[in-house]
Amino acid sequence: MDKDINIKVKVWRQNGPKDKGHFETYPLENISQGSSFLEMLDILNEQLINEGKEPVVFDHDCREGICGMCSLYINGHPHGPDQGITTCQLHMRRFNDGDTITVEPWRSAGFPIIKDLMVDRTAFDKIMQAGGYVSVNTGGVPDANAIPIPRHDAEMAMDAAACIGCGACVAACKNGSAMLFVSAKVSQLALLPQGRVERKQRAKAMVAKMDELGFGNCTNTGACEVECPKNISITNIARLNREFLKAKFAD
Amino acid sequence: MSWLIKSSIGRKFVQSISGLFLILFLLFHMSMNLVLIFSYDSYNFIANEVLGANWWAVAATGVLALGFVFHILYGVFLTLQNRKARGKDRYASASKTKTTWSSQNMFVLGLFILLFLGLHLYQMWYQMQFKELLGIEGFRHDSAQLTAEVFSSLWVVIVYELAFLSLWFHLTHGFWSALHTVGWNNTVWMKRIKVIGNVFSTIVCLGFAIVPIAVYLGYSNLLG
Amino acid sequence: MNKINSKIPEGPLAEKWTNYKNHQKLVNPANKRRLDIIVVGTGLAGASAAASLGELGFNVLNFCIQDSPRRAHSIAAQGGINAAKNYPNDGDSVYRLFYDTIKGGDYRAREANVYRLAEVSNSIIDQCVAQGVPFAREYGGLLDNRSFGGAQVSRTFYARGQTGQQLLLGAYSALSRAVHRKQVKLYTRYEMVDLVIIDGRARGIIARNLVTGKLERFAAHAVVIATGGYGNTFFLSTNAMTSNGSAAWQCYKRGAYFANPCMAQIHPTCIPVHGEFQSKLTLMSESLRNDGRIWVPKKLEDAQAIREGKLKPTDIREEDRDYYLERRYPAFGNLVPRDVASRAAKERCDAGYGVGNTGLAVYLDFADAIHRLGRDVVEARYGNLFQMYEKIVDDNPYETPMMIYPAIHYTMGGIWVDYELMTSIPGLFAIGEANFSDHGANRLGASALMQGLADGYFVLPYTIQNYLADQINVPRFKTDAPEFDTVEKEINDRIDRLMSIRGKHSVDHIHKELGHVMWDFVGMGRDAEGLRTAIEKLKEVKKDFWTNLRIPGNKETLNVELEKALRLADFIEIGELMAHDALDREESCGGHFRLEHQTPEGEALRHDDQFSYVSCWEYRGEDQDPVMYKEPLNYEFVVRQQRNYKS
Structure with missing residues (x-):
């Protein structure tokens, strides 16, 4: 049964990319365990505004776990202690009366902090622009049923395509590696006949961009897979390695 | 082939291939060690005649050394890059993500194994092949005897056993990780490869671990 | 004389779109390079339009309120997308999809638009499959379909419960490719704050860089609004937190008609x-x-x-x-x-x-x-x-x-557009949920995705050329034109006014007030008395907003409260227009239910003889009541009936 709890939130405050940043601890009273984590932050912000202070800045949008906008490193976990969900789906019933909850931004060289808990994830867009697509123009494409695709392949492609681009994989990784994100897109398109035509070019271009943007080298710790809110498998990383190595050896 | 240095997967590929090569070497080394338990003569034969200062043994040593150099240099290289990629600021709350301990500590484990390697090379290889090659005084032909002497002191045995434990941790992650990096994995094989890796690491490390203990306790040279 | 010209092509229903395409004006490739198009929004409609226009060779500037185009709220659509492929061989056809959509919309949509929508629906599926969208498949490898409300056939294509996500990622990938090829320039974390009109034509926008807080000017030969619906007027809705009606509202205040604002889907x-x-x-x-x-x-x-x-x-x-x-x-x-x-x-x-x-x-x-x-x-x-x-x-x-x-989910109403998806301001286009065009008074499930992509991939890239063909000799605009100065000053003044209120209530506090009024009086069941009460109460909310609001921080920096305040100021006015429109439409149809107009069994009662028209509202200034023009809906091909779900 949901109760009201009193908690403290220890939040990272940083005024801008160049500011040094520090933690502030705020007490919050009578938070319903039925509220979501972000609603708890809404209440905190309401409280701060009423005290004439600046509210905590954090990214969020759809609040139903699909847009990938919300982030937050909560008590040692990207997206908090619950598995298979995003921060916006995390509820306060995961916390107890008297808890101090530490809330930090994603930390990685690839995701510089903009303000407080908000980070810049445009690096992911740049990787996508390097090759995360099938080169087709609008119109002039064959009938949708012209190429049958084995159901198993379509399902595996869908598993990979479920990635929401939130960056939890990078945030969880001690190497700041973006391999899970890149491998999900490369896998999706490598598994489908439409994407196979450009598979070599795509794997090389996306990996090159990922490296250029300062993401780390994957050492297969598997932390990304554990924290991924969409349970994307690291076997996609094996596939990316395969795709990339094949492409390089073919050159 | 500059991609083997410039691209992350290329670097990882070098690390994996050198690692897999070293795994093969470990298997060979471990098998050779076990001979000591059964027979000093056979052990000496392998050490002096099969290996020793023969051209093939010297060549193999060179290749092996190269494998180590690549694995170590790339290990350092990758670790430095990864620290940079992690960013300047660290999390204040310690990570609670459930991962294997060894996967998070490959560099530290490797470093410890490297220190051990220095000791080991000085105690064994330097006394045998190295001195023989350069004609330094006092090189040892009696490998079995040398080994028995080295393992007669307790601290050496303890250091060796700790090194084998580190090696076990290093291998349990390294084995499947290397195969994963060269692209040799999928959802079906993931569990199998991990099990094979664990079994393999255990066999190799047990094989290594038995010898110093057996020598120290006097259970070697069973066949006389 | 009627001011509304919907420009519906002549000819039989099934030939209108083909005829239009055969006779419209086109822009040759050399000239396309010289023409700039601003697309605001990166949802299904915005991303697909920006990508397609970029591929054609136009110079596209694409704006996105979030940190990445992939976050747009189209991503949250679950169920699926309709198309008249008739793969299951269950008797589907373009005409049936058209008919179901018209009927589902309670006969308040334009026949020609809806028919065109049904016609291009099949191309959408082809396009998405070519992009690598992993639709659900049968064991034989062909595409699977499921059924959805309001139809007797299985025509819905889906990708698990994440169809919107997969379609948006498809459009996003096309957009990413266009960005890579320098056909589209992407501006993320930018929010449009006003429209700039020069000599009666839409020629640019002022956008606020949400990270720096600075206002920036962008000029183009045409402006496309693809900013979604205004469901968040109700505070609580299924929309995303940043989903807002402000871009549409700015266009309305600059002269674009707002159509059927009261039609919101619950x-x-x-x-x-x-x-x-x-x-x-x-x-x-x-x-x-x-x-x-x-x-x-x-x-x-x-x-x-x-x-x-x-x-x-x-x-x-x-x-x-x-x-x-x-x-x-x-x-x-x-x-x-x-x-x-x-x-x-x-x-x-x-x-x-x-x-x-x-x-x-x-x-x-x-x-x-x-x-x-x-x-x-x-x-x-x-x-x-x-x-x-x-x-x-x-x-x-x-x-x-x-x-x-x-709960409030989707707004069928929106910026009025003609058959070419152009608003009443020349050079200003509206696509996707932002326009009013295809769903009438009620949208069927799995039709929103279809409409967004239809507009972006297959309709706008044609119709916009008919307008731009006349613009090839117009040189690139400079953003130092006096019109830009004026508009930027107006928006700056507005921001200063908001910052200087220094009251005691947060934006959310007042937004919740607005939400309560809207839900209680302009919600699922409306009557004249309640709507009049709403209009009075909304005046109080507005007064509360402009006297009691508190925004911490400064304007020229990242300031989330200021962003929300700018949107809320517009939501309050949208709420007022919704109430006016709901009061004016004395009938029940689709999502608009007037308690006074129901059958003895409590069902919606349309009055086709009096209300078979689109209500097009024109802004007349701060303290003036808006004026309403009617676009008559002449049903030439479909016979209207009372919807009956009892027997």
Whole structure:
């Protein structure tokens, strides 16, 4: 049964990319365990505004776990202690009366902090622009049923395509590696006949961009897979390695 | 082939291939060690005649050394890059993500194994092949005897056993990780490869671990 | 003389679009390079339009309020996308898709537009498959279809429960490619704050860089608005937190007509409100109604006991349960369209039979389905939804019935556009949910995705050329034109005014006030008295906003409260226009239900003789009432009927 709890939130405050940043601890009273984590932050912000202070800045949008906008490193976990969900789906019933909850931004060289808990994830867009697509123009494409695709392949492609681009994989990784994100897109398109035509070019271009943007080298710790809110498998990383190595050896 | 240095997967590929090569070497080394338990003569034969200062043994040593150099240099290289990629600021709350301990500590484990390697090379290889090659005084032909002497002191045995434990941790992650990096994995094989890796690491490390203990306790040279 | 010209091409329904394309003006490749187009928004409509226009060779500037185009709220659509492929061989056709959409919209949409939508629907599926969208497939490798509300055929293509996500990622990948090829320039974390008109034509926008807080100017030969709907006027809705109606509202204030603002769709299966702190409502897919049975207790005292926590739903005996949809609509039962199901839930709750601690919820029960099909089958069909529900509500839907309640979901109304998707301001176009065009008074499930992509991939890239063909000799605009100065000064003054209020209420506080007024008086059941009350109350909300608002921080920096305040100022005015329009439309149709206009059985009663038109509102200034023009809806091809879901 949901109760009201009193908690403290220890939040990272940083005024801008160049500011040094520090933690502030705020007490919050009578938070319903039925509220979501972000609603708890809404209440905190309401409280701060009423005290004439600046509210905590954090990214969020759809609040139903699909847009990938919300982030937050909560008590040692990207997206908090619950598995298979995003921060916006995390509820306060995961916390107890008297808890101090530490809330930090994603930390990685690839995701510089903009303000407080908000980070810049445009690096992911740049990787996508390097090759995360099938080169087709609008119109002039064959009938949708012209190429049958084995159901198993379509399902595996869908598993990979479920990635929401939130960056939890990078945030969880001690190497700041973006391999899970890149491998999900490369896998999706490598598994489908439409994407196979450009598979070599795509794997090389996306990996090159990922490296250029300062993401780390994957050492297969598997932390990304554990924290991924969409349970994307690291076997996609094996596939990316395969795709990339094949492409390089073919050159 | 500059991609083997410039691209992350290329670097990882070098690390994996050198690692897999070293795994093969470990298997060979471990098998050779076990001979000591059964027979000093056979052990000496392998050490002096099969290996020793023969051209093939010297060549193999060179290749092996190269494998180590690549694995170590790339290990350092990758670790430095990864620290940079992690960013300047660290999390204040310690990570609670459930991962294997060894996967998070490959560099530290490797470093410890490297220190051990220095000791080991000085105690064994330097006394045998190295001195023989350069004609330094006092090189040892009696490998079995040398080994028995080295393992007669307790601290050496303890250091060796700790090194084998580190090696076990290093291998349990390294084995499947290397195969994963060269692209040799999928959802079906993931569990199998991990099990094979664990079994393999255990066999190799047990094989290594038995010898110093057996020598120290006097259970070697069973066949006389 | 009527000011409204919808520019519908002559000829038989099925040939209008082909005729149009055959005779429209085109822009040659050399000239395309010299023409700039601003596209605001990166949802299904915006991303697909920006990518397609970029590929054609135009110079596209694409704006996105979030940190990446992939975050647009199209991503949250679950169910699927309709197309008239007739792959299952069950008798579907372009005409049937057209007819179902017109009928579902309660005969308040334009025939020619809807027919065109049905016509291009098939190309959308082809396009998405070519992009690598992993639609569900049969074991033979061909595409699978499922059925959806309001149709007798299976024509919905889907990718698990994430169709919107996959389609948006498809469009996003096309957009990413166009950015890579320098055909599109992307501006993320930018919000349009006003439209710039030069010599009567849309020539640019002022956008606020959300990171620096600075206003920036962008000029172009045409401006495309693809900024979605205004459902967040109600504060609580299924829309995303940044979804807003401001871009559309700025266009309205600069002279674009706003069409059918009162037509908002209320989705029947959302997770009920659980507290004052609630920030948004979560939709549970409509597909749940295929197997779930909706009920409330028959006895008032049972409902009372449940609300007080003294009884559990499983304590209520079968004969004491009122399966009200099955009772009222024997033919369609739990599968009546969204508007009907929503109103029926409200009716029961208003009568005191509601459950949950607030009394604003009804049960959606799977006990029968589990009994009939087995838990495994139910889990295979709805497992992920049940899990999501359990995470939010902390109840296990396998054991105790789900609670649901209707919530605002989609706005059929929007910026008025003609057949070419051009607004009443030359050079200003509106696509996707931002325009009003295709759904009439009620949108069918799986049609929003279809319309967004139809507009962006296959309609706008043609029709915009008909306008731009005359613009090839117009040189690139400079952003130092006096018109830009004026508009930027106006928006700056507005921001200064907001910052200087320094009152005591947060933006959210006032937004919640607005939401309550809208839900109570401009919600599911409306009447003249309530709407007049709403108009009065909205004036108070507006006054409260402009006197009691508090925005911390500075304007020229990242300031989330300021962003929200700018949007809320517009939401309040949108609310007013919705109330005006709802008061004016004295009939019930689709999502607009006037209590005075219902059949003896309590169903929506249209008045085709008086209200068969699109209400097009024109802004006349701050303190003036807007003026309404009518675009008559002449049904030439379809015979209008009363919608009947009883028998």
